[in-house]
Amino acid sequence: MFKKPKRKLYALIFVLPTFAAFVIGFIYPFIRGIYLSFFQFQIVSKTKFVGINNYLKAFQDDSFLRSFWFTLGFVVVSLVLINLIAFFVAYGLTIGIRGSNVFRTVFFMPNLVGGIILGYIWHQIFDGILRNLDMPSLVTNSDMGFWGLVILMCWQQAGYMMIIYIAGFQNVPSDLYEAAKIDGATKGQLLTKVTLPMMMPSITICSFLTLTNSFKLFDQNLALTGGAPLKDGIWTTRMMALNIYKTFYGEGRSAKGVGQAEGVIFFIIVVAISLLQLFLTRRKEVQA
Amino acid sequence: MKKTHLKRASALVLAALMAGTALAGCGGSSSSGSAASGEEKKGDASKGKVYYLNFKPEQDEAWQNLAKEYTKAKGVEVTVKTAAEGTYEQTLTSEMNKDNAPTLFQVNGPVGLAKWGEFCDDLTNSEIAKNLTSEDFALKEDGKTKGIAYVIETYGIIYNKTLLQKYCDSDFATVKKIDDINSFDKLKTVAEEIQKNKEALGVDGAFTSAGMDSSSDWRFKTHLANLPIYFEYKDDNVSDKKELKGTYLDNYKNIFDLYINNSTCKPTELASKTGENAETEFKDGKAVFFQNGTWEYDAISKSLKDDEMGMLPIYIGAGDEAKQGLCTGTENYWCVNKDASDDDKAATLEFINWCVSSEEGTKAMAEKMNFTIPFKAAKESKNALVKIDTELTKAGKTPVSWNFTTMPSEEWKNGVGAALTQYAAGTGDWDAVKKAFVDNWKTEKAKATE
CATH class of the missing domain: 1.10.3720.10 (MetI-like)
Incomplete structure (x- = not known):
């Protein structure tokens, strides 16, 4: 009776390490990367919002x-x-x-x-x-x-x-x-x-x-x-x-x-x- | 039953371990340092730490030793990390993003300061700024000192005195004394005569190969390119320009032609020649002239004695050549990280001041690093090439200043380098070099000052 939910739980636990690595190593930097593309910055903790200016410049870049x-x-x-x-x-x-x-x-x-x-x-x-x-x-x-x-x-x-x-x-x-x-x-x-x-x-x-x-x-x-x-x-x-x-x-x-x-x-x-x-x-x- | 439990348990532990390592590997990224922007010295130097991101790989060992010595003497922790050659910008960017960012780093001059200025603490009232021998060695932004030059370097055309004397003593020589080489025309005569009689002199060429590999091309795209810029600035009496006229580019062509046509190899082979190639040719006595600087002393002193080496100004046939000296200046400025804690800032300032004013510090800088430092307490460097510069200046020659610190970007230099490479190989013409020099200057300068 209780075998099925337990299995699911194990599956979740086993997926967790890879999932965590995926989130930390891929999802988070990816979202952060998109976010940063709207800013002017030298280091990521000091940013200044510039809207779509970066994109405009990118398209003007021969x-x-x-x-x-x-x-x-x-x-x-x-x-x-x-x-x-x-x-x-x-x-x-x-x-x-x-x-x-x-x-x-x-x-x-x-x-x-x-x-x-x-x-x-x-x-x-x-x-x-x-x-x-x-x-x-x-x-x-x-x-x-x-x-x-x-x-x-x-x-x-x-x-x-x-x-x-x-x-x-x-x-x-x-x-x-x-x-x-x-x-x-x-x-x-x-x-x-x-x-x-x-x-x-x-x-x-x-x-x-x-x-x-x-x-x-x-x-x-x-x-x-x-x-x-x-x-x-x-x-x-x-x-x-x-x-x-x-x-x-x-x-x-x-x-x-x-x-x-x-x-x-x-x-x-x-x-x-x-x-x-x-x-x-x-x-x-x-x-x- | 028991067996399966054990299996499950160990699998769980394994999973947890993996998650743990995955997390640990990426931990600690965000949260900036507490940015206290106090003008007064508040920190306690003895409680702070110093983290120096060093630019010069050849001095890494000397810095590590000096750091250890300082820690032993003062009990303050000093960490020195050195960026690999040509990657300072990348290393600095990633290090500055960390929690333990460098407390001490360097910029290459006004262009670097334009980018990193907001991270540089105001050093106007610091002890070290007062120890400078001249105001000129302070790098300023809006009247505030943001960077301190810590080493003065000189470059020119290094020559093998024995070989050059051998030329002067030969029948075919037009120029009979080394001291008579005091203009581009004379240099050209000498180089061409050496090249013509290379067998008699036992050399492969007058100049070492002007290699355009990235380990060597900076000698031409940056250092040699300084000369036309220097003379143009001088004409207009300015220290920087948004647009260049390129008045002296023909002179630049003449000297580059001289290098590539009177060298140890065919111009077409230059694209892949390295800095090491040129250095070896010079050390082995296969070439008489070698355009390089005081930093090469360590390498060449292994085969040449101090009185066997000399250095000529780079004559390009512009200005008052009789008075022209060697190219002397700096592109190394220390900056203190503004966002470091007050204690760390105080410790850093004390450390660099110790380096340039204490007995141990100045000795290490002069003897271990072979630096000439622009500070009052400086010890005389044992570098023979530095001594030549001092003598020339004493004899009334005017040093050529380093204006390549105003070059708009790495990209601009690479552009000139690529155009020169093609010109030497015969696949490009001099117009392309001019374009890379003048046109790119304008576009890159606009980007840099944005």
Whole structure:
């Protein structure tokens, strides 16, 4: 008789630590962050209300808008490339070639290295190559900075996405393939009519992860180019997160509030775009 | 039955523990210190604590030792924390948010004070302000002293005397005496002749690599950029400007061209050269000239004897070059946290005053930190580069003041640095440097004074 309520009580108690951590580490700072975006402040205990002024300034900030377009371009390119690479590597490693496990480990390994370190290492690699070709450094050319960032992120993220895709491939029941083959499906048809629809859940997850990771990219951006080069007063390879950070620690008494406001706008953009993506890819998911 | 109870109990304990650690990890954030804004000294120094957020990583050890010595002598607790290179602003922001905020921190001049001024106590009537050798070393806001300069530094073109003498003694040398190098034109002649005959002199270049990596680019985007600003201010007889004309930017180009075209490496390679690269080249005798300052003494004295090093003013072909001295000034001002308790404020003031007036304090500052301090009780520093500056000033040269403390922001400096990097690499032109210098000055200055 009394077993059920007791269970509920236990459930509550067990959830409590995580819930408390979530509130302290996420909910509270989040609400406080939104609150602070309406203030001018140097430290959080001394604030001055300024209404929506911070938001007005954020929208007038050229570097903020420019970093949005740069980030968007980067997100589109890396979303496509990372997922294509990961998908085909995963495909190659599930058809039973020798040493698959070794390759999986090797491809996954870049994920274990921190972003700052990766950024510096790749900076050295790129500059080394460019110097041998008698070309100037990565930080002096914004196109090269962009593609450098894309290469770095593909290298780092493809392995992680590959693992998810491998799991997806292994979840496609083999009887589906058999049935399709009996019905006379070609190899191409097997891929597009059986594998792809069955893989949609993995694709949803992977594109969500690459989309949000690329949007929020900070470490690699800071270490690889730091936003350089500068053109007409705009840091051409500075992505949104780095730009917000630089605004926040800039000079002037309003810098922190404006940075905070830009952070809130950034949050809204990321949430809106990732929800849209989830909606679009979820629609394509099927049940076997 | 008993077993399950035990399991449940231990799970509960575990859960409670986790909650406990999660809470402890984030505790203690809000509630500001009691902000008593008394003009008079009210606190009791012996009851207070000192927390110094130090800016200079290279002096961290010396500060830690001095703090220990002070605690032993006076029984007052002194904590010294040092921010990692290039992160002072971030560290200061987060430390100031804490309950135990620094009682002593530093700003880099008027720009820093504009931002942190509301946290700086009025030091006009303090003991330490009276001990300054000159009013000029007090950083003021609305007539009130808010910051106290605690170290004076000098930079210029450090040279290897042995190598430069070797050049002067050679047949190909146009300039036959080191002392004759007293203008940009002479410097240019010397540098170009050294570069042309580098094999004969056994060097890789006249100048060390003008590395544009962040560990080195401040030598050009900040220190070298001081010169065109200095001469422009001087023409207009001002100490700060909202907009620059850029009158001397061509001179800036000339000296930068001289650096990058007569160096140990190709200009295209400069983007990734570091400060350490340049330092090593100089220490190994692979280059004759090295633009840097008195703070480099520790590093270079490991390979060069005191009488083997010299320092030239940075000539850019502007003003009265015969009278031009080294660049001397400060960007280090001590500020006392206004929101600290009265006891802590009193303790802090007593501590810094002890550092610059007591026997032990001044000795440590001169000998352990190699500082030249602008206070009456200062001991002479053993730094050979400092001595060169003193001699030049005695000989009637006018020191070039540090006007880069009026540079609008870190962002502005980085902009000039990036433009210089591109210019050196050949992917950008000098116009971009001019733009970064003049246009960004205006926009960043507007932001900084908002």
